[in-house]
Amino acid sequence: MRPEKKFLSIEIQEWLEGSAYILFVAYSGLRAEEFRELRQRLASVGARCRVAKNQALTRILRESRRLPEEWTLKGQVAAIAHGDMIAASKILKNFVAEFTRPKLLGGLLDDRTLSAAEAAALAELPSREELLGKLLGLLQAPATRLVSVLSEPSRALARTLAAHEKQQEGAAAT
Structure with a gap:
């Protein structure tokens, strides 16, 4: 392999490393x-x-056993990797x-x-922030209910005392 191709292969491998x-x-x-705009939007989510080159990318992905034999990359193909996959797919969908x-x-x-x-369906999934918010809500719900249940007797007592006081005021007025 020529030194330029070897350098290119190493560069692509390093770029893909660590991306799920x-x-x-x-x-x-x-x-x-437009392509520059797409790159900037994707960079905003990491x-x-x-x-x-399709041939180099295909070879590297096959060597790492990530790309099945039946897959071929043809034409002008770009690869998107790293960062939040859901956010990247949403940006791609909007673009x-x-x-x-x-x-x-x-x-x-x-x-x-x-x-x-399947890749397009990823854009329909909730974002990481949305999922964290839902999880926090689920975790807080039992505690909120417990506080509500524990404070209900004191609220009931306060309502009873307020009603009794009102009744006494009404009796004193007559």
């Missing part, structure tokens, strides 16, 4: 400023979009709605391949 997912998009027809390109081809999640439909 990769989304593949066909970016043909996307203008340079995701990075990169163009690599496609705005510019009609790029086309989501599919992806890899750990060692599982994702079809284009």
